[in-house]
Amino acid sequence: MDATVNTSLAINDEGDTYPGSLKGVVDFSLNNGSLINFEPLEKIKPFLFTNRDFSNIKFAELKDHLDIANQEIKISRMEIESNVISMFVEGTYSMKGNTDITLQIPLSNLKKKAPDYKPENLGIDKKTGVSIYLRGQPGPDGKIRFKPEIFDKLKKMKNKILNSIFK
Secondary structure: OEEEEEEEOOEOOOOOEOHHHOEEEEEEEEOOOEEEOOHHHHHHOOOOOOOOOOOEEEEOOEEEEEEEEOOEEEEEEEEEEEOOOEEEEEEEEEOOOOOEEEEEEEHHHHOOOOOOOOOOOOOOOOOOOOEEEEEEEEOOOOOEEEEEOOHHHHHHHHHHHHHHHOO
């Protein structure tokens, strides 16, 4: 893992930190990453992609730019390419209960990948074709819950088209 971290944090005379004072940026790159027997993903196997091996997930390079401020981490659009699934993640992870993360999962994932498939990033701006969007926000219990996000994406597409017409 390579990372460039530029942060600041306020502490008092006793060495206690002020939680809201952490600010900074993180640029990271993780090569040859994998998840082995990661239980949360093993649990979704019966529902999604039943014929794929979720016990040994290998990733292409994971890299992103994170902005940290006010107990929130802004995740720039990040490509996650693995031997099991491809997706894009972006949004805000909040320690204040305001998490709002979008997952874009291209329908091309329905096509099974070859057993010897080596994950390789294609870029965050690649044309993905038709995709499913899931939006993660806190539920009543504070845990992040993902649900289909249809209307917000349609509204953004409509606004993009209108903006291009009326430039």
